[in-house]
Amino acid sequence: MKVKVFLHGYFSKFHEGPIEVIANTVAEAVALVTPQLPGFRPNAVRGRHRISVAGCDKVEDLYRPAKDGEIHLIPQFAGGKKGGYLQILLGVALVAVGWFAGIGWLVQAGALAFLGGVAQMLSPAPSSDDDQKKSHYLGAADNTVKIGTRIPFLYGEDLCGGHYLSFDTDAIITG
Template sequence: MKVKVFLHGYFAKFHPGPIEVNASTVAEAVALVTRQLPGFRPNAVRGRHRITVAGCEKIENLYRPAVGGEVHLIPQFAGGKSGGFLQILLGVALIAVGWFAGIGFLLQAGALIFLGGISQLLMPAPDAEDNEKKSRYLGAPKNTVEIGTRIPILYGEDLVGGHFLSFDTDAIVTG
């Protein structure tokens, strides 16, 4: 089925006008467009482009046919938490009070709080889940890796920790 893909925001610079592709799902249309256009290649500084597909709030919607035969790609806003707004307002207030009162310390403190709020907005939010598996049974610093990771071979003399090739113990308590 023919699908028209519209690029919005700074993506519009990558190709003029809509792009027509033959795709059965929204995900297939997005993959076809992003792999063909050189503007979607990963950047060495920013990494990959973050894309929002209009009308696809859930992942399941990406694997359905395009509604009305149209897909709209919008750049996704990246940033951290909303807590930076309060910090920015506090910084601006301290700068204003310091300016009118003639207190240099308040100007400096306000500027630092303001810049901290801006940097907090620009930082990505940390993941809630810690993907690193930690064991309570292994003490002291040692080199441990997941199953399937390549094992380097060292030549000469080097001081490295141990490497567990197989250590997976689960204790199930039933009561």
């Protein structure tokens, strides 16, 4: 089935106009288009591009034929977490009170609280690896890695810490 893939947002810089591919499902069309365009290659800072397909709200929708033979790829907005609303409301209230009372420092504090709430909403939430067991017996190692992490080879001179490739000891003291 012939499908037209339209790129929206900053994806439109990757290719002008629609891209025509022959695919049976939406996922197959996306898999055909994204490796072909250099703009979809992962970035060293941001990583892979997050793609949202218009009309596909569930994973099951990706494995159905495209509606009307068209697929619209949109950049997915990725924020951190849902927090920060209270801080934004507090900041707006402080700005309003400071403005009407004529207190300059209160307006500044409210503006900072507002911007901090916005930054909290947009920044990614940190992930914690509580289940990973770390050894405290080796001293202060510069690098800590999980099993399966790629280990780069360095050529020339560079200052970096080493990796312990095979060390997983749990000491249990019974007495």
